[in-house]
Amino acid sequence: MDAILFIFSGLPGTGKTMLARSLARTYKAAYFRLDTIEQGLRELCSMTVQGEGYHLTHRIVADNLQIGNAVVVDCCNPWALTRNEWEALALEHGGDIINIEVVCSDRAEHRRRAESREADIPNFDLPTWSEIEARDYQAWDKEIIQIDTAGRESDACIEELIEKIAAEIANLSQASVPGPT
Numbered sequence: 001m002d003a004i005l006f007i008f009s010g011l012p013g014t015g016k017t018m019l020a021r022s023l024a025r026t027y028k029a030a031y032f033r034l035d036t037i038e039q040g041l042r043e044l045c046s047m048t049v050q051g052e053g054y055h056l057t058h059r060i061v062a063d064n065l066q067i068g069n070a071v072v073v074d075c076c077n078p079w080a081l082t083r084n085e086w087e088a089l090a091l092e093h094g095g096d097i098i099n100i101e102v103v104c105s106d107r108a109e110h111r112r113r114a115e116s117r118e119a120d121i122p123n124f125d126l127p128t129w130s131e132i133e134a135r136d137y138q139a140w141d142k143e144i145i146q147i148d149t150a151g152r153e154s155d156a157c158i159e160e161l162i163e164k165i166a167a168e169i170a171n172l173s174q175a176s177v178p179g180p181t
Contacts, residue, residue: 008073071095
């Protein structure tokens with residue numbers, strides 16, 4: 001099996017990080033959290049971060065794909081532009097890509113989560129609920145794995161994700177096996 005790039009997307013407070021970390025542990029994959037990388041750039045380089053976090057992460061992910069590592073990237077990934085860049089990166093470096101969107105379809109629950117969580121990255125300012133609601137986040141225009149965390153325990157969401165990924169990996173494996181000639 002080729003290296004796999006697992007790209008997470010979704011608004012803050014939906015459960016992306018919990019699922020991404022669990023997936024990285026399950027697949028013993030390299031794990032990159034864009035919030036951590038961007039906060040590091042802010043603190044270590046004293047910069048206002050725009051797209052630099054994504055560009056730096058692309059370089060590190062490329063190195064991992066080239067040596068055959070599975071990679072999990074935990075990010076908002078809000079636009080077709082960013083999604084296409086991840087896909088191109090995987091293809092360029094011989095990896096497969098699995099896109100995972102995490103949603104919380106219960107607006108009240110999503111808001112409660114967003115407003116009650118605490119930052120686990122030192123000095124990181126979590127977005128407010130109004131910032132989350134105002135965020136420019138485009139709907140996907142291709143088939144992806146979607147996990148809805150609303151009203152569900154973490155373990156059930158993780159189990160569903162692992163099952164859907166196993167099916168997707170089986171499809172990728174069948175697609176890469178040449179047929180009879």
